[in-house]
Amino acid sequence: DIQMTQSPSILSASVEDRVTITCRASQSISNWLAWYQQKPGKAPQLLIYKASSLQIGVPSRFSGSGSGTEFTLTISSLQSDDFATYYCQQYNSYPYTFGQGTKLEIK
């Protein structure tokens, strides 16, 4: 199975900060990577697919990059609505696997 490791696990930041979350795969997954945002008690929401493609309706302050084994999710200017938990997910091969999550907290 492909292991996905996110860092950091917890990130404290302020509104208007630029933040970056990293996701590393245990083997190359090309660009078959997605990012999700999840708020408490809600289903995850797709933000980015194919490493850097922005899902329809997602604000342009979210961006993704990377290929192979290292990927990043960047939020260019944090808004209050962005404080949530973020997950990466590989879909290169079965079983599909997720990172352990990064909780983005208000500083």
Next chain:
Amino acid sequence: EMQMVESGGGLIQPGGSLRLSCAASGFAVSYKYMSWVRQAPGKGLEWVSIIYSGGTTYYTDSVKGRFTISRDISKNTLWLQMNSLRVEDTAVYFCATSEGYFDNWGQGTLVTVSS
């Protein structure tokens, strides 16, 4: 608008069976790849199973031989039959449309396996 509503969760004893349903609207489940994803309380996300539009299925190792994914085209519903349930199967179960990534999700249904 694409919408999915899960149901069928509840409290069940270890070794028991439960069938989850995911009622879809705004699209045909037969034309989409559909997955189940679960989340144990306070934990991360775990992919469980997928069914292709052609009917091919895949499962994560921990549920192989115990869970079965299927769909009812006449009811436009996705199912997850769960047998031989274990305490570690306790989770919120989400259905989702799947292009590899999961682009549309239901609200989830909670399954609690406990004696």
